[in-house]
Amino acid sequence: MPQTSLQAADRVRTVYEEEHEQFREMVRDFVERYARPNAERWEAEGKVDRWLFEKAAETGILGFTVPEEFGGGGTDDFRFNAVMGEELARNPVSDGMAGIALSNDIVIPYFLELTDDEQKRRWLPGIAAGTLITAVAMTEPGTGSDLAGIRTSAVRDGDHYVVNGSKIFISNGQNADLVVTAVRTGSDPHKGLSLLVIEADTPGFSRGRNLDKVGLHAQDTSELVFENVRVPAANLLGAEGQGFLGLMRNLPQERLSIAAAAAASSEGVIERAMTYVKERQAFGRPVATFQNTRFELADMFTATQVSRAYIDQCIARHSRGELSAEDAAAAKYWTTEQYVQIVNRCLQLYGGYGYMREYRIARDYEDARITTIYGGTTEIMKEIVGRSLGL
Amino acid sequence: MPQTSLQAADRVRTVYEEEHEQFREMVRDFVERYARPNAERWEAEGKVDRWLFEKAAETGILGFTVPEEFGGGGTDDFRFNAVMGEELARNPVSDGMAGIALSNDIVIPYFLELTDDEQKRRWLPGIAAGTLITAVAMTEPGTGSDLAGIRTSAVRDGDHYVVNGSKIFISNGQNADLVVTAVRTGSDPHKGLSLLVIEADTPGFSRGRNLDKVGLHAQDTSELVFENVRVPAANLLGAEGQGFLGLMRNLPQERLSIAAAAAASSEGVIERAMTYVKERQAFGRPVATFQNTRFELADMFTATQVSRAYIDQCIARHSRGELSAEDAAAAKYWTTEQYVQIVNRCLQLYGGYGYMREYRIARDYEDARITTIYGGTTEIMKEIVGRSLGL
Amino acid sequence: MPQTSLQAADRVRTVYEEEHEQFREMVRDFVERYARPNAERWEAEGKVDRWLFEKAAETGILGFTVPEEFGGGGTDDFRFNAVMGEELARNPVSDGMAGIALSNDIVIPYFLELTDDEQKRRWLPGIAAGTLITAVAMTEPGTGSDLAGIRTSAVRDGDHYVVNGSKIFISNGQNADLVVTAVRTGSDPHKGLSLLVIEADTPGFSRGRNLDKVGLHAQDTSELVFENVRVPAANLLGAEGQGFLGLMRNLPQERLSIAAAAAASSEGVIERAMTYVKERQAFGRPVATFQNTRFELADMFTATQVSRAYIDQCIARHSRGELSAEDAAAAKYWTTEQYVQIVNRCLQLYGGYGYMREYRIARDYEDARITTIYGGTTEIMKEIVGRSLGL
Amino acid sequence: MPQTSLQAADRVRTVYEEEHEQFREMVRDFVERYARPNAERWEAEGKVDRWLFEKAAETGILGFTVPEEFGGGGTDDFRFNAVMGEELARNPVSDGMAGIALSNDIVIPYFLELTDDEQKRRWLPGIAAGTLITAVAMTEPGTGSDLAGIRTSAVRDGDHYVVNGSKIFISNGQNADLVVTAVRTGSDPHKGLSLLVIEADTPGFSRGRNLDKVGLHAQDTSELVFENVRVPAANLLGAEGQGFLGLMRNLPQERLSIAAAAAASSEGVIERAMTYVKERQAFGRPVATFQNTRFELADMFTATQVSRAYIDQCIARHSRGELSAEDAAAAKYWTTEQYVQIVNRCLQLYGGYGYMREYRIARDYEDARITTIYGGTTEIMKEIVGRSLGL
Ligand SMILES: Cc1cc2nc3c(=O)[nH]c(=O)nc-3n(C[C@H](O)[C@H](O)[C@H](O)COP(=O)(O)OP(=O)(O)OC[C@H]3O[C@@H](n4cnc5c(N)ncnc54)[C@H](O)[C@@H]3O)c2cc1C
Numbered sequence A, B, C, D: 001m002p003q004t005s006l007q008a009a010d011r012v013r014t015v016y017e018e019e020h021e022q023f024r025e026m027v028r029d030f031v032e033r034y035a036r037p038n039a040e041r042w043e044a045e046g047k048v049d050r051w052l053f054e055k056a057a058e059t060g061i062l063g064f065t066v067p068e069e070f071g072g073g074g075t076d077d078f079r080f081n082a083v084m085g086e087e088l089a090r091n092p093v094s095d096g097m098a099g100i101a102l103s104n105d106i107v108i109p110y111f112l113e114l115t116d117d118e119q120k121r122r123w124l125p126g127i128a129a130g131t132l133i134t135a136v137a138m139t140e141p142g143t144g145s146d147l148a149g150i151r152t153s154a155v156r157d158g159d160h161y162v163v164n165g166s167k168i169f170i171s172n173g174q175n176a177d178l179v180v181t182a183v184r185t186g187s188d189p190h191k192g193l194s195l196l197v198i199e200a201d202t203p204g205f206s207r208g209r210n211l212d213k214v215g216l217h218a219q220d221t222s223e224l225v226f227e228n229v230r231v232p233a234a235n236l237l238g239a240e241g242q243g244f245l246g247l248m249r250n251l252p253q254e255r256l257s258i259a260a261a262a263a264a265s266s267e268g269v270i271e272r273a274m275t276y277v278k279e280r281q282a283f284g285r286p287v288a289t290f291q292n293t294r295f296e297l298a299d300m301f302t303a304t305q306v307s308r309a310y311i312d313q314c315i316a317r318h319s320r321g322e323l324s325a326e327d328a329a330a331a332k333y334w335t336t337e338q339y340v341q342i343v344n345r346c347l348q349l350y351g352g353y354g355y356m357r358e359y360r361i362a363r364d365y366e367d368a369r370i371t372t373i374y375g376g377t378t379e380i381m382k383e384i385v386g387r388s389l390g391l
């Protein structure tokens, strides 16, 4: 079987080692076995089955960063996260897997880094077993980019906080058991924020409907409503008023995670488009042979290879704890904007078929568009980079 | 009520006269009355109710170009088509209306210009009454851009043609009663093509399923299959072998129709985005007041105003019968590419809400993407313009 | 002689009438006769000969808007300005002609609209005869975009104003006899500005060196220095404190003038590039026949045709006194940004020859770049458009 | 002294080692000492003084790849070339230094890799001493991109070849003593090409005038004319008919060299623009503080950082002999197109000053534009990448 261009290009990469590639295979097998057969149903139902998390935990692709003593994999090498995100993004079968990647890359770090021992004991085993599904809730109907605008309030009352307000666009929102929730415990825009873990079975907690999105149809995204929810003070992550710091600490990894997925998605999109245009004929020749097609794909391929070098560098740096917030912001917006453009350009090469949902490119078009928005919009990322340059 | 920017901009337009604006009102009323209440259902069902065509005919917004003797409106002023397309595109309630615009702008001309008297008598009354729904079928699974690649064959057998083959991506495909079908009656790439009107109740004619598209969910698009369909030779449009000429004659209007809709769609998209960013707050101020937002919208607004001047000029020229094929091609790709970009840029300004289908911008994102492809891809349009320049 | 694409495209234009086309011929002849033979020398010397203004006045292409009683042409139809700008831009022989167009379009209006009768009598005859060369000086070393930042001061002293300060980047700066100068007569950012006509032979007035620019080598651009220049109060244009209003009144025409020239320049650039690629061979065929070349030129040609419709509409509106400041701003930045891009893309099509100054495209590259800056930068234009949209 | 953004960014780079940084210092000193004081004169004269090559050789920054036995530096680590190119590009004082970099990176490899012992002995000492200035001549008036179109003929006549034809756009063309010349020795498009070293003092060899370019004013670029030039057969590089192979072998390094310089140039341009906008005031605040400025610079900075990762990877790979021709092509067009865009965008941020040649950005604008053309145009690079992808 001849090598694809991507396989050839991958040969010059140095970021991963043997163990990461083995892990990639594991992810691939898991996807084939559990996600592919259910993909369409999940999409129709708007979320995945809860057992998927358990299966993933069992297989070792969920919770592998949780210490072994709590039932996890005990690694803290981000490259496992990255190789998994990459695999899911390049050969997407169902965006239903996103909830698992999200848990690993974005939510679990809160439980690892901001918890005290008691909290670890309480939650990590369930998380590592896939029986406690997690989410992180910052965004509110009235504020997203501006975290200082958060209004969901948590008022101390004895051993509890009484939480009122609502969150929106929360990934894993329908399935989540534990929601890391950014709440206002004081009036200072930043120092008045705290992080509370809210258990879904607490009275007063309710979920809005599963939101009707352009894409990511197998991934549940919901509004969450808090009406006098009494949350034990023991559920506070870190100290009161440290919420903003907690978010700042974790957002870079969230952004790198999105960036790495976007970079890999672009590669997958191009790879499939190349196959398509080599097969599709028009005017008696493969569409691939028109100079416009050749230039388009050469250009997109180059664009992704250039980004690849940067992202791999970022992954390597992050796995050594050296990635700055501004580099993560830069990586996030650069790769996602590129991804949106590349999907758009590749779809064109499919002609009418590009608009048919049975072709993956059509779903890529649906799925890609949110990436420049969630995890922090391109505009906010440019603000971060710009400010780091003293502008 | 203060004027919107678009209303202000419209004041400098000179293409329409009083009667066109009255017609616009009629369309607007019709949409409010018949389309809005059913929009969601049609979308779920993937097509509109057949009565919509009859209602539209009755109201005078379908078939107005059919001569009065056959029950139509008897106008041949393309500006009525244009103003209707514009109205539907700027304030879209349901893409279900597209089937009607398509009939007026794209299909009916075949019945008006290529039919003999007998054919006119047979079909025009039903078309003008909205009881005969029409479609035009060129594209096949194996060929779209390249009309010379058409393989659906029509073999003369006495008074009939026996048609075999299949067509794909046919708009109005589920509802159509009469399908103007490009068939191969000879081996010469161009001179071997003919146009046959195939009646949907002819044995051997069948419809594939309604295709699952990224957008245009209320507009039916289907595969059509012909298995030994015996079509009366009397259904031939023009002479045998004149099919390519017939298509060439009608494609400019098809393209201008798409262009005019795209230009108007862009205007609507921007208008709504301006409203949104003026209301939405972030960091204590309207999103509209960030310089990036202001520049983005100023730039998009300018882009549409520049295109507006060109499109109005094209409409005026076409209504005088003076628009060239290359100008139509230029208008088509320019406005649709701009539309795709503008939707993309505006969606960004909505943040997470832009991805929610309850916001119109999300549907615009879904609907816009096909416009650079159907009616002739951007690449084919550039070929046409390029060749007209002697390149 | 076969028609060029541009000649074909021009046929659909409706803005000009017979008399404008005759005027265009006059300009063309003038350029051939007087500018072409001296072009290279002027470029080397960094400015044109003063006699050029006199010859231009004599021929009727300078000062044609000055009332006949003062020796001018007595027209107030901006289309003469436009057709002249267009002719100079499309078939550029020497940017030395720019000083004349600048006088007509940008400076003379100050002398026509803001002068009282005495001033008219004093200056218009010389201006109309080309013996008084004019300039307008707003920009200072410390402020350009922000007119409110002007610091050159004019302090009333009896019948005179004593002017101190300096101006920079003043077109016609070396040749000018009369400089319409924006000066500060009060502390209010806007209401503290006035316009004074400063005569170049007034003691204390001096010119800096002719600035070394990327392009426009035959057009003199200079710093002007005012050291206790005593200017008669009779040289005030309009009332004291009305300077800002005077500028606001004239900037739209300045911008439209630049826009119209940029649009026409783009057309000329493309026309010449098409000729080049049809002749130049590579890999055994004309460069024109590579699909990339065809698409590039088809796209650029389309872009200019779309802009053409808008600009012609603006010209027509301005000649009826109906063009708004924001439309002028939009036209200015849109066409100049397009021009810069088009020059850049066309240059590429010339290969190495595109970098050689004996090819016009190389000079276009040099000359084009300033157009998005002078007369108000693209950023300022977007501010103006954005604000007009309530953003 | 606070760190610049670029210095901060450089800290994550891993490609260079201590010795390369020392070499960079050496280059920097050399430039300050020899190039800066003469920069303006060289520019006026259109070429550098011959002594510059000797000085450079003496200092060890010319000919460092020549084996020590012939008087060179004896290194074959491309990172010395790269760090030198980077230094010259980031902090350009005079493009006059380009001739030296060109010799090191582009011409000398022909003398090292394709020469036999006798030729090495004959030429390398002079080259390493800077007394023999070199050039490589492929392009002809009639053919550049298409090497198979080369027509300069070399007809064997006894011990000599008789060369007729002409070359154009030859860098170092006025100063060169030895010109590696691609000549036609047979009719086969590729196998009929050979490389001959032509000594400038051979009868029949003449130089055209120094070409008048948009930029690179201190770098001589000339036409070379061969009229019955008798070149000893001993001057043949490699075997007859191996010319095309020789070129193919060396073009990747030529392209990487241009790419590395372009990447570094972009960084320098942005660095200077950041300084400018932080100082320049408009509307009472630094231009840097407008959101548009911040976003522009954040975006450009990100773009260069992403490219930086790729280029460093390419440099590292090339220094290990692992860079493919298609990667070099990709790097070449990506970085140069980016450079042209970045210069263009940064120039805008300077307002009118950006157009003044006393500002470096104005010269960057002049100099940058050729980079997407020489060493192989962007279009040819995309062909190479596209073909490597099987398109
Ligand atoms: C599918 C999906 C999943 C999500 N998952 C989660 C989740 O799990 N948890 C969670 O907490 N959130 C989640 N989000 C929310 C997401 O992070 C926010 O939507 C995003 O941060 C943007 O916030 P917003 O929607 O309020 O937009 P806004 O903040 O209202 O922004 C609107 C526009 O204004 C722009 N803007 C804002 N500030 C500035 C500025 N200073 N300068 C210039 N422009 C500016 C923005 O860039 C944007 O274009 C999700 C969203 C989606 C759609």
Ligand SMILES: Cc1cc2nc3c(=O)[nH]c(=O)nc-3n(C[C@H](O)[C@H](O)[C@H](O)COP(=O)(O)OP(=O)(O)OC[C@H]3O[C@@H](n4cnc5c(N)ncnc54)[C@H](O)[C@@H]3O)c2cc1C
Residues within 6 Å of the ligand: A280, A281, A282, A283, A287, A290, A292, A293, A348, A349, A350, A351, A352, A353, A355, B135, B136, B137, B138, B139, B142, B143, B144, B145, B146, B168, B169, B170, B171, B172, B213, B216, B221, B370, B373, B374, B375, B376, B377, B378, B379, B380, B383
């Ligand atoms: C929603 C929808 C509605 C439609 N409605 C109708 C309808 O009512 N009737 C009907 O007949 N058809 C209809 N179509 C079909 C539509 O017109 C075709 O899809 C379109 O013309 C493109 O043809 P294709 O899909 O076969 O693409 P292809 O021709 O296979 O093109 C694939 C890609 O190759 C490119 N390409 C092709 N030739 C060249 C070239 N020479 N140089 C460079 N690039 C080239 C194309 O631009 C495209 O990017 C519809 C399609 C859709 C999706």
Ligand SMILES: Cc1cc2nc3c(=O)[nH]c(=O)nc-3n(C[C@H](O)[C@H](O)[C@H](O)COP(=O)(O)OP(=O)(O)OC[C@H]3O[C@@H](n4cnc5c(N)ncnc54)[C@H](O)[C@@H]3O)c2cc1C
Residues within 6 Å of the ligand: C135, C136, C137, C138, C139, C142, C143, C144, C145, C146, C168, C169, C170, C171, C172, C213, C216, C221, C370, C373, C374, C375, C376, C377, C378, C379, C380, C383, D280, D281, D282, D283, D287, D290, D292, D293, D348, D349, D350, D351, D352, D353, D355
């Ligand atoms: C060849 C030439 C001829 C000229 N002729 C004349 C003439 O005859 N008379 C005359 O008076 N002037 C003339 N000018 C000056 C010209 O009009 C100014 O250069 C121009 O208006 C920009 O001003 P500036 O150079 O001070 O730039 P600045 O105002 O310093 O601008 C620097 C940058 O900041 C940006 N910027 C400024 N404000 C904002 C904002 N609010 N938001 C975002 N970005 C912003 C600008 O867009 C620009 O990119 C000429 C200039 C040149 C180069």
Ligand SMILES: Cc1cc2nc3c(=O)[nH]c(=O)nc-3n(C[C@H](O)[C@H](O)[C@H](O)COP(=O)(O)OP(=O)(O)OC[C@H]3O[C@@H](n4cnc5c(N)ncnc54)[C@H](O)[C@@H]3O)c2cc1C
Residues within 6 Å of the ligand: C280, C281, C282, C283, C287, C290, C292, C293, C348, C349, C350, C351, C352, C353, C355, D135, D136, D137, D138, D139, D142, D143, D144, D145, D146, D168, D169, D170, D171, D172, D213, D216, D221, D370, D373, D374, D375, D376, D377, D378, D379, D380, D383
């Ligand atoms: C300052 C300078 C220094 C130089 N130094 C040297 C030197 O030292 N030695 C040397 O040998 N040469 C040198 N060159 C020449 C340079 O390498 C050539 O100019 C370049 O390779 C392009 O060749 P060309 O100018 O003949 O353009 P052409 O080959 O005529 O190309 C014209 C246009 O056609 C396009 N084109 C060509 N083929 C295709 C295709 N298949 N598909 C699509 N588009 C195509 C090109 O991309 C270009 O846009 C120099 C040039 C300059 C300007």
